[in-house]
Amino acid sequence: MxxxxxxxxxxxxxxxxxxxxxxxxxxxxxxxxxxxxxxWSIESSDVRFVTGTGNIGAIHAFPDQKVLYRSDTKEPLSVVSARYQxxxxxxxxxxxxxxxxxxxxxxxxxxxxxxxxxxxxxxxxxxxxxxxxxxxxxxxxxxxxxxxxxxxxxxxxxxxxxxxxxxxxxxxxxxxxxxxxxxxxxxxxxxxxxxxxxAISSWDAFIARTKALAERKVSDSAAEAFLRRVLNYSTPNVADRDALAVNERAIKAVGQLYAGRGKGADLASASGTAWGLLNAVTEYADHHRRARSNDHRRDAAWFGAGATLKQKAWDEALKLVV
Structure with a gap:
C-alpha cells in the first residue's frame, strides 16, 4: 500500500x-x-484553459485561481484562489x-x-x-x-x-x-x-492534570460509562440527526487495552485509573484504529478524526477529577 x-x-x-x-x-x-x-519550493502559475478544438483552439487565463506546483518535479499540488498565502x-x-x-x-x-x-x-x-x-x-x-x-x-x-x-x-x-x-x-x-x-505554563498545567488523572481510581462501571460517552457518534438517520450511537467494536478494543493489553496499562499510574482510561483511547487512536495505512492513521491522530477523539477523551477524563 x-x-x-x-x-x-x-x-x-x-x-x-x-x-x-x-x-x-x-x-x-x-x-x-x-x-x-x-x-524545494512551492511555485504558482495562472490557471489557463483551452476553448475550441484542433488547431483553432484558444488559450484563456482565469486570474482568480492559480495552480501550485513543486519547483523540483513540476508536479501540480493544488488549485487555489489568487489570494492564497x-x-x-x-x-x-x-x-x-x-x-x-x-x-x-x-x-x-x-x-x-x-x-x-x-x-x-x-x-x-x-x-x-x-x-x-x-x-x-x-x-x-x-x-x-x-x-x-x-x-x-x-x-x-x-x-x-x-x-x-x-x-x-x-x-x-x-x-x-x-x-x-x-x-x-x-x-x-x-x-x-x-x-x-x-513557555512552561501550559506544560505545568498539563502535567498537574495528568498527575491528578493518575491518582484518580475508576470503578468498572465508571470506566464503561466513560467509554460509552467518548466512543459515541452521530447517526446518519435523517429523521433524527441528534441521535447518538455507540461504536461497540471500539468499546471492546479500547476496553481490552485498558484492562491490560495496552502498553503501560499495568503501571501503577494507569492500572484502574483515569490516566489509564485516557491512554487506552489514545493508544487506540494512534496505533489500532482502522485506517488505510499507518500513515493515514497518524495523519488522523495528529490532525483529523483521531485528534478529535483524543480531545474528547481528555475532556471527559478531566470531568472525573473535578
Whole structure:
C-alpha cells in the first residue's frame, strides 16, 4: 500500500511507518532540509484553459485561481484562489531555528506527505515529567501546513508518553490547544511563537492534570460509562440527526487495552485509573484504529478524526477529577 510519506528525516527510534533518513542529534536546519526532502519550493502559475478544438483552439487565463506546483518535479499540488498565502517547506523548518539553537528544542521528525501537499516538523521541547512507576511524558511542538485545502498552518504542543508513544495535544491557556493560521493570512512565525507562549505554563498545567488523572481510581462501571460517552457518534438517520450511537467494536478494543493489553496499562499510574482510561483511547487512536495505512492513521491522530477523539477523551477524563 502506498505511503502518505513522500520523504522524511528523523532522530532516534525508527518512526511509525519504518521509513526515512536517520540523522544524528543536533543537526543544523540545512541538513534537515536536505535529508527530509524539503529542499524545494512551492511555485504558482495562472490557471489557463483551452476553448475550441484542433488547431483553432484558444488559450484563456482565469486570474482568480492559480495552480501550485513543486519547483523540483513540476508536479501540480493544488488549485487555489489568487489570494492564497503559501507557506514554503523551508519556512516550516526555519520556524525552529532559534528554538533549536538557543531555546533547547531538538528537532526529532520532519517530512513531506502526499507528494508535497502537506509538510510537518516535530521538535522535542526539553520538557519532561514522570508519573508513578516512572511513567514518563515528554513535551513536543508540532508545526504543519498543507497546500491542498485540508489544513491551516497549525502549531500545537503535543505530549508523547514514552512507554507506548501515545500522543496527546496539550491545551493552551485559551483552551484551543493550537494556533492556526488560515491560508488567507500571511504566516508570521514570530507572531505564532508569541501566541504559543513557548513557555512552561501550559506544560505545568498539563502535567498537574495528568498527575491528578493518575491518582484518580475508576470503578468498572465508571470506566464503561466513560467509554460509552467518548466512543459515541452521530447517526446518519435523517429523521433524527441528534441521535447518538455507540461504536461497540471500539468499546471492546479500547476496553481490552485498558484492562491490560495496552502498553503501560499495568503501571501503577494507569492500572484502574483515569490516566489509564485516557491512554487506552489514545493508544487506540494512534496505533489500532482502522485506517488505510499507518500513515493515514497518524495523519488522523495528529490532525483529523483521531485528534478529535483524543480531545474528547481528555475532556471527559478531566470531568472525573473535578
Amino acid at each position: 502506498a505511503h502518505l510519506v513522500e520523504t522524511m528525516a528523523y532522530v532516534g527510534d525508527t518512526p511509525w511507518h519504518g521509513l526515512g533518513n536517520q540523522l544524528s542529534e543536533h543537526q543544523p536546519i540545512e541538513v534537515w532540509q536536505r535529508e527530509a526532502g524539503m529542499n 503559501v507557506v514554503q517547506p523551508l519556512e516550516i523548518l526555519e520556524f525552529y531555528r532559534d528554538l533549536t539553537e538557543v531555546g533547547g528544542f531538538e528537532l526529532e521528525t520532519a517530512g513531506v506527505l502526499k507528494n508535497g501537499r502537506k509538510l510537518f516538523a516535530l521538535a522535542k521541547t526539553g520538557q519532561s515529567a514522570a508519573l508513578k512507576s516512572k511513567d514518563t511524558v515528554n513535551g513536543y511542538l508540532l508545526l504543519a501546513t498543507a497546500c491542498d485545502g485540508t489544513l491551516a498552518t497549525t502549531a500545537q504542543f503535543t505530549s508523547v508518553r514514552v512507554v507506548c508513544n501515545n500522543t496527546l495535544q496539550i491545551a493552551l491557556g485559551d483552551g484551543t490547544g493550537a494556533v492556526k493560521v488560515p491560508h488567507r493570512s500571511q504566516f508570521d512565525a514570530q507572531a505564532v511563537k508569541r501566541q504559543l507562549g513557548i
